[in-house]
Amino acid sequence: MTALEVKNVTFSYDNVTPVLENINITLNKGELVCLLGVSGGGKTTLFNVIAGLNRPQQGQVLLNGEDITGSTGKISYMLQKDMLLPFRTVVDNVALPLILRGVPKRRARQTAGSHFAQFGIEGTQKQYPAELSGGMRQRAAMLRTYLFSGEAALLDEPFSALDTLTKSEMHRWYLRVMDEIKLSTIFITHDIDEAILLSDRIYLLGGKPGTITDEIVIREPKPRQEDFNLTEDFLRYKKLIISKIR
Amino acid sequence: MNEKLRSIINKTLLPVAALLIVLGVWYVVCESGSVPQFLLPSPQAVWQAFLKDRQLLMKHARVTLTETFIGLFFGIIIGFLSAVVMDRFSIVRKMLYPLIIITQTIPTVAIAPLLVLWLGYKMLPKIVLIVLIVFFPIAIGLLEGFQSVDADTVNLMRSMGAKRLQIFRIVKMPSALGHFFSGLKISVSYAVVGAVLAEWLGGTEGLGCYMTRVRKAYAYDKMFAVIILISVISLLMIWLTDMLQKSLMPWEKVNKKRRLPT
Structure with a gap:
């Protein structure tokens, strides 16, 4: 296919x-x-x-x-720079594509949060991007990309x-x-x-x-x-x- | 703990010490009698003048603060709107930007009497002056903030199907908040000074009027009292702005502490 x-x-x-x-x-x-x-x-x-x-x-x-x-x-599109917005928590960054699509904030956070373990970034939900290492940020950006379009x-x-x-x-x-x-x-x-x-x-x-x-x-x-x-x-x-x- | 202690010493103890030294020198100079009392009143005389006139001072302060807040309110709104329009339409920016810069080269002291002449002795000329003062740092700060947004980030948002308004709300506005608050801190302190300045030139109420009266009466102890009161009000306003910024930008605390390479 x-x-x-x-x-x-x-x-x-x-x-x-x-x-x-x-x-x-x-x-x-x-x-x-x-x-x-x-x-x-x-x-x-x-x-x-x-x-x-x-x-x-x-x-x-x-x-x-x-x-x-x-x-x-x-x-979905992902660049070399992770481009996580520094003023949003990791979960709010990742949930962005859902929010842009009109999904209510709470549901968007839930959906995004449910993938955190799979992508190996469990526990970073409420942190800001600046607190994460480069690799972790790329993972978060990757999850955002995936939620944008499967x-x-x-x-x-x-x-x-x-x-x-x-x-x-x-x-x-x-x-x-x-x-x-x-x-x-x-x-x-x-x-x-x-x-x-x-x-x-x-x-x-x-x-x-x-x-x-x-x-x-x-x-x-x-x-x-x-x-x-x-x-x-x-x-x-x-x-x-x-x-x-x- | 050690770091916290050092921060307290650096941020609080040292400035307070400097202030005490200044007060001490002032006190000694006055007490020794090397400067006549009517030229430079001693710190206690100023304090007593403040206590004696405190009700009158509070009444005038209320008027000045009302003008300041109304002026700030409209100044921020006009500044915000013009920054948004200048950001959205580059032709407006190219037309207005130089004009705004030119208006800022005109000294406030020169406009104030004109405003009083045109708008009378009530609150209006004072508010208009404050709006003029406040508008500039807000508009320029916000515009710079809007324009500093990373083009790739905007592209990414667009590729996600974001509308212009969504990009503004989600990316541009929060990115510009820091610039906005830098502008606002300048604005609030100037706003108080601007109000006082406008009150000097006409009117019956406000700290500026009080100041003119005590100056004409050669009551320098009261003069000093009102000067210090105005400083304290300005400081409080800056502090309030700071607090507001900290509560609206919780990420700044983290980002300042750890700037990791991207």
């Missing part, structure tokens, strides 16, 4: 030089797809188009077969601001949570290891204007075996990707 489909999308900010050209992406239900490419290659622009913040000159974005091109509020999520380098140790801990946490909630996700990264470790498929985005240059399927069981990133298989994937990027 296809969750999200990006069809022949071409986008330009000034109608002259295209930033993205003829992009085709499919995201299946419960799948985790990575968008790998150099910085400034139009990855974030593509996300803005999919999220409905920018309208493409050509092409369509389909969610469960329905045309949602240029309309916001359908697909249909499909766009994650724009969500872990790139974390230190290496926190990052690998977050990867384990992320795979475990994803295994439970089965959220269809497109994930932007410029970190090849992260892409191989987390995703089912990898799209390589390159060139100017940005096009999808290749697609690589990672045929590995999920959850990944312990120390997958130290195995021969992992290295083979990595060599393949590096050769394709060049």
